[in-house]
Amino acid sequence: MPEGHTVHRLAARHRELFGGEKVQASSPQGRFAEGAALLSGAVLARTEAYGKHLLHHYEGGQVLHVHLGLYGKFADGDGEPPAPVGQVRLRLCTDLHWLDLRGPTACELLSPPEVDALRARLGADPLRTDADPDAAYARIRRSPTPLFALLLDQSIVAGTGLIFVTEALFRAGLPPTTPGRELAPEGWRRIWADLVELMGVAVGTGRIDTVHPHHLPEAMGRPPRLDRHGGEVYVYRRAALPCHVCGTEILRADMVGRNVYWCPRCQPAPGRRR
Incomplete structure (x- = not known):
């Protein structure tokens, strides 16, 4: 399972690729089809990592929560995305970049109260300035x-x-x-x-x-x-x-x-x- 530094690196990478951009979301595998439909067309406002949890905050209040677990992996690239290979849970695209997520333990949309509940059950993250x-x-x-x-x-x-x-x-x-x-x-x-x-x-x-x-x-x-x-x-x-x-x-x-x-x-x- 990736340790916290990897998730913080992913948050920075995703912010670099998609921050301030309107994304198109899909779920080639189908397991996140409903959530992807709700995300599609939204603008990614910011990203953050808290421990081993990755959060994408979208304008309008949608929050994507990803926990990679033991088998989850991201892949990304420039230009047109390739044909999906394997079980792609989530694909994000803009005109310039694409991102695929496979095999996560969690890939879900959270409401603001649910995000607060997630933070409340996590301890101090040594990589966060708000750590206690x-x-x-x-x-x-x-x-x-x-x-x-x-x-x-x-x-x-x-x-x-x-x-x-x-x-x-x-x-x-x-x-x-x-x-x-x-x-x-x-x-x-x-x-x-x-x-x-x-x-x-x-x-x-x-x-x-x-x-x-x-x-x-x-x-x-x-x-x-x-x-x-x-x-x-x-x-x-x-x-x-x-x-x-x-x-x-x-x-x-x-x-x-x-x-x-x-x-x-x-x-x-x-x-x-x-």
């Missing part, structure tokens, strides 16, 4: 749940996924099993600032890089990471490989149905802190 990290910490500090699970909870922190969460915990030196109520205020401030920085850089580059400059391949004399997810990371998908910092073997386990990765030396349990 204090509200997120208020929930974290009361919970015995492991930090790994809390930081993946989109109602607490919106937009974070496995990569950002596992890497932020490594950079903070905290094991993923740390109960939320054991996270001190200064520890939360460091994690939040790190998420803001890492995710912000990812919006600009389109990839997730979390290692410090002195741990990059060229600095360490090691091969670059070869992984379909791209980016240089410390622990994510590096199980059984040596830690870039201390050389200890990276561990992997299952937690809340997700793979979690950590270094037992750099992220020691409280009773084993160096």
